[in-house]
Amino acid sequence: MRHAKKRLIVASVLAASLVASLAGCASAGTGTDGKNGELTLWTHNGGNTEELAAVQAVVDKYNASQDKTTVKVQAFPQSSYNDSVVAAAASGKLPCIVDIDGPNVPNWAWAKYLTPLDLSVDLDENLPSTLGKWNGDTYSVGYYDVALALFARTSVLEKAGIRVATIDEPWTKDEFDAALKALKADGTWDKPLDLGTADVGEWYPYAYSPLLQSFGGDLINRDDMQSADGALNGKKALEWAEWMQSLVTDGYVAPKSGADAALDLENNVSAIMLGGSWAAGKLSTALGDDLSVLPLPDLGEGVKIGGGSWQWGVTSGCADPEAAMDYLSFSLSPENIADVAKATATIPATDAAAALVPGFEEGGDLALFREFSKQFAELRPETPAYPFISSEFTKATQDILNGGDPQATLDKAVKAIDGNIKSNGGYTQK
Amino acid sequence: MALTQLPDAAASSPEQPAVVTVAGSGRRGTRSRRGGTTGGGRADGLSSRWSGRRRAGLGGWLLRLALAVVFAFPLLFMFVSSLKPDQQIFGDLSSVAAFLPIGNISFDNYAAVFDxxxxxxxxxxxxxxxxxxxxxxxxxxxxxxxxxxxxxxxxxxxxxxxxxxxxxxxxxxxxxxxxxxxxxxxxxxxxxxxxxxxxxxxxxxxxxxxxxxxxxxxxxxxxxxxxxxxxxxxxxxxxxxxxxxxxxxxxxxxxxxxxxxxxxxxxxxxxxxxxxxxxxxxxxxxxxxxxxxxxxxxxxxxxxxxxxxxxxxxxxxxxxxxxxxxxxxxxxxxxxxxxx
CATH class of the missing domain: 1.10.3720.10 (MetI-like)
Structure with missing residues (x-):
């Protein structure tokens, strides 16, 4: 009996020391980041080998350029990055520098994760869609933006007698509808247009709310950002919803598309695809000269595409914000921006950087995307309510594509959005 | 020491009288034996259920085959696709080729994973x-x-x-x-x-x-x-x-x-x-x-x-x-x- 007890005690002590040693070998960081001249930078590039290497290169250059501050990169996979940041903010473990998806900036600024930028570079040079602003302050700046376009085979369009749209003369709504009808009649494609409907998430507001805006509707009344009534459920919005639904009922679009729109276009499963500039490289390799990159159709109020990609901000809990601002200012040199854009095939944020990236110079292959971004980009509403609006819009659009009553669905979304804004006191102060 | 042997003996043959002897009184011994037989009976029941299934015939086999297909094919698809380039995975989707390691097969994807x-x-x-x-x-x-x-x-x-x-x-x-x-x-x-x-x-x-x-x-x-x-x-x-x-x-x-x-x-x-x-x-x-x-x-x-x-x-x-x-x-x- 005594023997057994002794063993039990030994076992408990062993177990306890095991726990202690585990605690010992893990990094036990408490307190805020930025002390002792060490800054941590979080990025959404886990697994994105090219962009991560480009960011790491900028950081290495900065670390070598001075000896006061050392910046350390911590990468997270993109699809779980936001959750990681919100969890870290809840437990007071945010790093000094974070990566942010553009439309989330107002929400993170309002929640006091971020502090306004105070940089030594002139941000007026940047594409407007690469800056994250809220309440008159700039909270974030990006190295690049991305743009949306329609991708198709020139040979397919010509065979069906469809005009190749240009940036000065995009398709009108009637032209677009007629094109889809002709492609459907050809019989080669079960669903000629791939809108990427399987990609539920931020893709929905990013890709489809510009279509809504092209009709004349919007996600919210932008004058005071207090209500979506009239914008998201008015006459124009209803026209958009009915049109989206007709794309499905006429058999042009699948309510749930294939998992990879670019591969489906490559395999000739679809004829026209709505996609991002990031797919251009891959498609141009696969289709060569036959690839046509077209602007989105003008559905009434001009062509619109989404704006705002990943940007950088400094957290409010950072122990050494001056050092963090110094790093960001350093990182925004044209050479650094160009290096990141080259690695990621994205649109460089400044003209000076664009001149350094092959393809983006005047008349280059990729310059078209920069023009799309400059002329058509519409920012998603800059309000802390955006993450909520985004998920409501996604739900509503899915319902509409799957046959829900357009007016009732939009009214429901408006009610939910207005309720959320009210219950947060209008998101005016915190 | 008798005690250290006990569990093994009991485990290998639950009906061994050794258990009863150590347990002492006859009444307890009987219950113990009953406990032991219950365990044995359970095992018998299990094996008889298995032989019952074995006699289930063609219908049973087809059902089992169908279930095996349902559970095995996603794994098969996963492994086969891991050997193909992206474009081929999507190209094969609409045919039985999706489950066959044919076409442009390599371990390139595995090498890329580690990068x-x-x-x-x-x-x-x-x-x-x-x-x-x-x-x-x-x-x-x-x-x-x-x-x-x-x-x-x-x-x-x-x-x-x-x-x-x-x-x-x-x-x-x-x-x-x-x-x-x-x-x-x-x-x-x-x-x-x-x-x-x-x-x-x-x-x-x-x-x-x-x-x-x-x-x-x-x-x-x-x-x-x-x-x-x-x-x-x-x-x-x-x-x-x-x-x-x-x-x-x-x-x-x-x-x-x-x-x-x-x-x-x-x-x-x-x-x-x-x-x-x-x-x-x-x-x-x-x-x-x-x-x-x-x-x-x-x-x-x-x-x-x-x-x-x-x-x-x-x-x-x-x-x-x-x-x-x-x-x-x-x-x-x-x-x-x-x-x-």
Whole structure:
């Protein structure tokens, strides 16, 4: 009996020391980041080998350029990055520098994760869609933006007698509808247009709310950002919803598309695809000269595409914000921006950087995307309510594509959005 | 020493009179024997059910074949696709070629996986985290179940009911309060040569292990299994001078192999599959488990072949473990009357 007890005690002590040693070998960081001249930078590039290497290169250059501050990169996979940041903010473990998806900036600024930028570079040079602003302050700046376009085979369009749209003369709504009808009649494609409907998430507001805006509707009344009534459920919005639904009922679009729109276009499963500039490289390799990159159709109020990609901000809990601002200012040199854009095939944020990236110079292959971004980009509403609006819009659009009553669905979304804004006191102060 | 032999003897042949002799009084002996035969009868029943199924004929075989197809084909698709380039995966989707390793086959995707993700590190982390969770889980939960099954105390059944009741609370509900809680816990740190305390378990290995050791379902499984082990064995052992811990260690646990195997697998699977929790509490890449690694492949341009290769890599240990423990796993599920 005594023997057994002794063993039990030994076992408990062993177990306890095991726990202690585990605690010992893990990094036990408490307190805020930025002390002792060490800054941590979080990025959404886990697994994105090219962009991560480009960011790491900028950081290495900065670390070598001075000896006061050392910046350390911590990468997270993109699809779980936001959750990681919100969890870290809840437990007071945010790093000094974070990566942010553009439309989330107002929400993170309002929640006091971020502090306004105070940089030594002139941000007026940047594409407007690469800056994250809220309440008159700039909270974030990006190295690049991305743009949306329609991708198709020139040979397919010509065979069906469809005009190749240009940036000065995009398709009108009637032209677009007629094109889809002709492609459907050809019989080669079960669903000629791939809108990427399987990609539920931020893709929905990013890709489809510009279509809504092209009709004349919007996600919210932008004058005071207090209500979506009239914008998201008015006459124009209803026209958009009915049109989206007709794309499905006429058999042009699948309510749930294939998992990879670019591969489906490559395999000739679809004829026209709505996609991002990031797919251009891959498609141009696969289709060569036959690839046509077209602007989105003008559905009434001009062509619109989404704006705002990943940007950088400094957290409010950072122990050494001056050092963090110094790093960001350093990182925004044209050479650094160009290096990141080259690695990621994205649109460089400044003209000076664009001149350094092959393809983006005047008349280059990729310059078209920069023009799309400059002329058509519409920012998603800059309000802390955006993450909520985004998920409501996604739900509503899915319902509409799957046959829900357009007016009732939009009214429901408006009610939910207005309720959320009210219950947060209008998101005016915190 | 007779006692040390006892569990093995009882395990190999439950009806051996040796049990009765040690147990002492005739009445207890009879009950013990009955306990023993029940165990045997259960095994007989099991084998007769199996032979019954064997006689089920063509219909039964077809049904089994259909079920095997349903469960095996996704795995087959995963492995076959991991050998193909992205464009071919999608090109083959509409034909039976999706399940055949034909066309442009290579291990390129596997090589690419290791370039994109620190896969070896993630695998080692997950193996370590899962193994420690399983080992400590078996120890702690069996001790708890042993106490509830064997010790004389009031309100045992109420405690057991309360423990089982916690099963209805989903983890997602507890996750946020748990994050707050683990962030308040102290941990021992070694700073140079001096020991110190720091607050918060966020971003450590133990935060991925400790909260998942105590498990209501494991306690319940052990408890049910312990109840089927005749109490006379304890009494015999006690007459030989054994204490509680010795009875636990040398009588009850050696007889509970199938329960241990079941708990091991049922603890291992969620530990291996854990995704939400490490996402919330682990920030350093070096500490991440395998499931978080899956997200590394979902970039703007998804590399589907690499997704399949990584999925194959991280499924392998689970399949291997299941095959290794299959027999005792099935036996335990069948004999403890716990379904699914």
């Amino acid at each position: 994109r993700v620190p896969a070896a590190r993630f695998l080692i982390n997950s193996i370590g985290i899962s193994a420690i969770t399983v080992l400590l889980g078996i120890l702690v939960n069996s001790l708890a179940a042993f106490a509830l099954s064997r010790m004389n105390m009031r309100g045992k059944s109420i405690i057991l009911t309360l423990i089982i009741a916690t099963l209805i609370v989903p983890f997602e509900t507890l996750a946020l309060p748990l994050v707050w809680w683990v962030n308040q816990l102290p941990s021992l740190t070694l700073d140079g040569f001096s020991l110190g305390f720091s607050k918060g378990w966020i971003d450590t290995y133990q935060v991925q292990i400790i909260p998942f050791i105590a498990n209501a379902f494991s306690i319940y499984l052990f408890h049910q299994y312990f109840e089927s082990i005749p109490k006379e064995l304890d009494e015999a052992a006690r007459m030989d001078g054994a204490g509680w811990f010795r009875i636990y260690r040398q009588v009850v646990m050696p007889l509970s192999g199938p329960a241990v195997a079941t708990v091991a697998i049922l603890t291992f699977l969620p530990a291996w599959n854990s995704y939400l929790w490490p996402l919330m509490v682990v920030q350093t890449e070096e500490l991440r488990p395998v499931m978080v690694g899956v997200q590394y492949f979902f970039q703007l341009n998804v590399s589907w072949g690499e997704v399949m290769a990584y999925a194959s890599l991280i499924t392998l240990p689970v399949v291997a473990l299941f095959i290794a423990f299959q027999r005792s796993f099935v036996n335990s599920i069948a004999s403890s009357g716990v379904k699914g």
